[in-house]
Amino acid sequence: MKYAFSFLAVIALILIAWLGSQIPGMPYLFGIALPYLAMMIFLGGFVYRVVQWGKSPVPFSIQTTCGQGKSLDFIKHDRLEAPDTTAEVVARMFLEIVTFRSLFRNTKSELHDGPKITYESSKWLWLFAIIFHYSFLMVVIRHMRLFLDPVPFWIAWLEFGDGLFQVGAPTWYMTDIGLLAGCVLLFSRRLITRHVRFISLVNDYFPLVLIFAIAVTGILMRYFLRTEIDIVNIKQLAVGLVTFSPVIGTEIGAIFYIHLFLVCVLLAYFPFSKLMHFAGVFMSPTRNMKNNTRAVRHVNPWNPKIIPHSYGGYEDEFREFMVDSGIPVEKELPPKKDEEKDEE
Amino acid sequence: MDIAEGFRFHGDKIVNRWVEYTLSTYTSSGFFLKERDKFANPVGGNFREGLQKLFLLLSKDADPQEFTAPLEQIISIRAVQEFTPGQAVAPLNAVKHIVREAFAADKERQHLVGELYDFEFSVDLAVIAAFDIYMQCRERLYQVRIAEIKSGNHILTDSKCPSSMLDGDNKKNIKTVNGI
Amino acid sequence: MSVPKLEQLSQSVVQGPSLAAGAIPTRDWMDIPVKFTPGSYAYVAKKDKVEYLNSQSGLSFPNAREWSPEDDDWKLPEGWKEIILKGLQERLGKFRSLKIFMDCCVRCGACADKCHFFLGTGDPKNMPVLRAELLRSVYRNDFTLGGKILGRMVGAREMTVSVLKEWFMYSYQCTECRRCSIFCPYGIDTAEITMMLRELLHLVGIGINWILEPVSNSNRTGNHMGLQPHTFKDNVEFLVEDVESLTGVKPDISFNRKGAEILFITPSADVFAEPGLYTAMGYLLLFEAIGLDYTWSTYASEGGNFGLFTNNEAMKKLNAKMYAEAERLGVKYIIGGECGHMWRVVHQYMETMNGPADFLEKPVSPITGTVFENAASSKMVHISEFTADLIKHGKLKFDKSRNSHIKATFHDSCNPARAMGLIDEPRYILDHVVDWVEMPENTIREQTFCCGSGTGLNTDEIMELRMRAGLPRANAVKYVHEKHGVNMLSCVCAIDRATLTSLNDYWTPEVGVCGVTELVANAIVQEDETRGELEEGLRTMVF
Structure with missing residues (x-):
């Protein structure tokens, strides 16, 4: 039911954009007003949430140590797992954020009684997450070409790398496939793994369906409905949006408005949802604190007098x-x- | 096609079903079933190992003495898991039905169904042994409780009761503590 | 033909919706209410203990009363719901961890099968993520926009008595061991969630006796056991006599002695209860062997801190005695004995709460001259760090064969491993004093499994629950027992020494439990000793 609802919600959003953008004058709403509004909600909401988090102090140093702490000279200190200096914390956080290290930790001993299934199954989640997040990141970066004029050289390099396999014309990007696959895999995992299904909420299915729909509309535009849209006008609009002088040329195509509208919804939804884990991961006290609490005193701003x-x-x-x-x-x-x- | 061959041929399938059946009595049977690592999934892992060993013993008419180790592996877990004694041992019986079903569904081995007397008798012995083990486990559990009280750890919570086990001097002090 | 029979059999197996073992929940977890039956909960705090604690300055333990979780009416105070919600709001403002952990979870499920309570019981509400959702659902309902508008659809629910009961059930089926936290991509720490749940429950007078009685004892008499000064002294002196009759060396001890160089604090269970008292004998022997100038304190005679399992105020109040006593006695620094949660408090909370400890000196080992830079500010050194350093400098003479009756393994206690990073010091010590092997890889070091009875859940009315929760640990012990003939589980935690003994007595009765310092003392060779063959080390009965 929860996942079905997510589909319904996304279909409704698509219909709104499709029908809405057909009404004369409405392209200005969908092409200019809503993107600005969504961006404002996104930036405002994002900053608001981070500030809200920041407002609450960190009264105690509650780092989790996942390895040997710094102690005597002859005991080997695990710098990444029990960081003692800021540099070590930065390294720990970097690996956590860039390689999803905690999920990768999900290893199992190879001691098995049964002859079958070994420990790779526990890496699935890590793999799906990596595919999904990196594809998403690349897709977002590639979109920068629409907003920047001239297009920076490094974006072209990334695009070249992304399309390295030279499949199809126009060349298929790996990350387009990756993003779709990531959505499908993460979604199926939620449905199939029993305990994950038990804990999943609409809030978990909806963003996946939404991102999936965004990716599908994007792919349709790039590979299948190229004639339906006017890429020059889109670029003009995109550049106009970032330079605060948006113009909508002639017919851009309904599929574009659907895509854009869904992105707007995602942006506006972002700060109020679990997607904020993007910012939260940087601020998690169990990971971003030093394990040096006996060497340097941590101060609690509201330390009660007892x-x-x-x-x-x-x-x-x-x-x-x-x-x-x-x-x-x-x-x-x-x-x-x-x-x-x-x-x- | 003798019965030993039948057990060998269908062994894996029977054990799988048996494990599945036993674990289906748990809330999170999905997890218990899937994760095969004995250390990551002690309930499922031990059941699989125990039932596998037990099935081998049952199918070869082994000395019931040998049932103890695998039964202990399973029953010691079920004895602390909110099952009634009957519920705790009942899944052992299921193997009779599972074996019959497996043979009955196999055209070549249908005739073996009639030859299951010894096997089923072994299962009955195992169930009886399992009751004994269940009781031993429960008794052990109460011994653990008593040992905890005797060791003095119990004083943490209710000073009145274990105080009677201490020597005179301590007894007095503990009463004072209680009288706060 | 036989299929219906099989079904019939299964009916005799599955009767009624028992979450711990039985029905498969097809309904949403919010629709499954908790049911309290004997054995499923720890006894609630006695009225007089709660009243006593509530009367102490700086503490608040309201709504003392007689009640039982099995009753429908929990005799909650007037306006309890507002109290809880206000309490939650206040804590959101005080703890960034709480806010972030409420907002960031994506319910990926990586934590689910890492919890020993889930592994042992199979109850889905024991998945760490769901334990947090118990609180998060209420947070969504009252503190987020989405929850206010969309309600249950986005996993929000109103705070009701039934929710409160659920909180009680599951915040006391978590030992704050933090194992889930190391697997969480955002480091969400269920220990923090459980602490908050327990703090909130205390606001309306819900707490368990096994925790609150030790807290009140510790406040008044200085230790959880409620031992008064002279009894505490008597107990340690008993141990001195035992050590003398075993080894011929009489350890020199003192209590509340001003001017001693070092104050030694260990969990009071070590001087009172088996098998911890062998570890205490170990301390006595070790300190005598190196001629340490130290004192015990009867006022600060508790290393452990059950306040950690109630609320941060109680934790602070109990912990404050350590520094207060160190200052009064004028010692240079403090050495702490083997204990798990004690070291969580000492390492991560003590100086923040009760420091700065500028009246003490930077710890220097008087025997080796080593400066303990890692304790430069809090001035408290772990006995394993201290001992490992002694061994490194060759200050202890060992005869490893004195431990030849033991084949040991080492259990990492949750807090030293995951909240301190004390992992290799005890191993270094073991290497020098005993023949030992590791348990399987994913059950040790930072991935260690809890004894299943931590955070004040080591009470006997929930023995079955403890056995289930301890199964993942016991299972690994059993494995090394069968494979390597291990007969002793060593650890650096007083709760472990008590609870793993019970756990082993049930799952692997052949394996005993001991502290690392007991093994050290077993192997120590002293100058003037007149030690006979001690077949069981310090545990040998001498008449």
């Missing part, structure tokens, strides 16, 4: 016993006391 049950109070209660058994005391016993300790 004093222990005092030694004085403790000695007052037990002085007699302490004196009797020869434990040193601060204050000797008074000459004589009549009160007996109450039992029970």
Whole structure:
């Protein structure tokens, strides 16, 4: 049901864009107003969320150590897994963010009783995630060619690399396939793996379907419906958008508006969803803190003033016993006391 | 086509079904079934190993004494998992039906269904042994409880009860603590 | 023909929707209410303990009362819902970790099969991600725009009594071991979630006795056990006598001695309960062998800190005694004994809460002259670090054959491994004193499995639950027992020493449990000793 709803929602969005953009005058809404609005929500929301997170302090140093900490000279320190300096933290975070190291850690011992299935199954999630995220990143970077005039040389290099296999005409980009495959794989995993299906919410299916639809419309435009769209006009609009002087030329094509509208939805949805993990991963205290808490004091800004049950109070209660058994005391016993300790 | 050959031929399939059947009594049977690593999935791993060994023993008419080790592997887990005693041992019986089904569905080996008396008798012995083991496990569990109390760790929670086990001096102090 | 029979059999197996073992949930998890039956929960805190704690300055433990989780009515205070939501809001403002962990989870499921509670029980609500969703669903409902508008569709739900009960059930089926956290791509730490859940529950008077009684004991008498000063001293002196009768050397000890160089603090269970007391005998022997100038304290006679399992205020209040006592006695620095959660507090919280410790000196080993730079600020050194350094400098003389009755393995305790990175020091020590082997790869070091009874869940009314939760650990122990003839599970944690003993007694009765320092002391050769053949080391019975 949850995944079906995601499909319905995306289909509804597609219909809105398709029908909407046919109405005269509406291209200005879909081509100019909504993209600006979506970008504003995205940037504003993104910054708002990060600031909100930043507003809450990190009262305690709660790093998780995944290896030997720095201690004695002859004990080998695992610099990446239990970082002691800022540089080591940066290296840890870099690998975490760039290679999804924690997911890769998902290894299993090779000691098996059954002859079948070995430990590769535990790397699937890592693999799917890598395919999905890197394809997405490349697709976004390649789109920069639409907004930049002249197109920087490095984008052309990336495009060349991406289309290295020279399949089809125009050349298919690996990352287009990768993005589609990533969506399908992650989506199927949610459906098929029982415990993941049990925990999945609409919020988990919807972005995948949305991104899938964006990729499909994009691919349709590039490979199949090239004649339906006017790439010159699109570039003109894109450059116009970034230079704050947007113009919509003649007919651009409904498929373009669908694509753009879905992207707008994704942008606007981003700051209010789990997609914020993109920013959160940088700020996770268990990963971005140094494991040097005994060497350098971490300060809690709201450290409450709480004093222990005092030694004085403790000695007052037990002085007699302490004196009797020869434990040193601060204050000797008074000459004589009549009160007996109450039992029970 | 003797019965030993029949067991060898269908062995893997029977054990698989048996494991599946046993694990289907758990909430997360999907996970327990799929993950074969004994250390990543102790419940599923131990059941698979235990049932595999047990099936070999049952199918070759082994000495019931030998049932103990694999049964212990399975029953010790089920004894702490909110099953009634009957529920805990019931899946063992299932292998009778699974074997019959497997043979009945195989045209060449249909006749073996009539020769299962010894096998089924072995299963019955295993079920009886499993009851014994279940009880041993439960008794062990209560021993563990008692040992914990005797070792003094129990004093952490309820000072009144274990205080009676301590010598006079300590007894007094602990009572004082209680009287806060 | 036989198919219906098989079905009939399975009906005798599966009866009623028991989440721990039984029905397969086809319904959404939000629709499955929790049910409390004997054995599924730890006893709730006694009224007088809660009242006592509530009366202490800086602490708040309201709504003391007699109640039972099995009752429908939990006697919650007036306006409990507002209290919880306000409490959550306040904590979102105080802990960045909470906010980020509420917002970032993508429910990838990488954590699911990493939790020993899930592995042992199969209960899907014990998947770390779902444990967090129990709280996250309420967070969404009241603190996010999407949740406010779309409600349940986006996984939001209202705070109800039934939700509260669920929180109680599952925040006390988590040992804050952090194993899931190392596999999470965003480092989401379920320990943080569980801590918050428990803090929130305490706001409305929901807590368990096994935790709150030790907390109140520790506050008043200085240790969880509730041992008063003279009893504590008596107990240590018993151990001194035992050491003397075993080795002929009488360790010199002192209590609350001003001017000692070092204050030694260890979990009180070590001086009181088996098998921890052998570890305590080990400390005595070790310190005597090197002639350390140290003192015990009766006021700060607890290394452990069950406050960690309640709320940060109680943790701070109990922990504050360590520095207060070190300052009063005028020692140079503190050495801490073997304990897991104690070291989480000491390593990650102590100086933040109760520092700066500028009245102490940077720790220097008086025997080897080594400066413990890694403890330069907090001035507290782990006994394993201290011992490893002694061994490195050849300051201890060992006869490894004195441990020849032992084939050991080493259990990494959750907190030293994942919250401190103390992994190789104990191994270095073991290499020198005993013949030992590792357990399988994915059950040790940072991937170690919890004993299943940490965070104050080591109480006997939930013994079955503990056995289930400890199964992943026990399973690995059993493996090395069968394969390598291991007969001793060594560790550096007092809770482990108690709980793994029970765990092994059930799963592998042939394997005992000991502290690393016990093995060290077994092997130590001292100058004036008159030691006979001790067939079982410090555990040998001498009459």
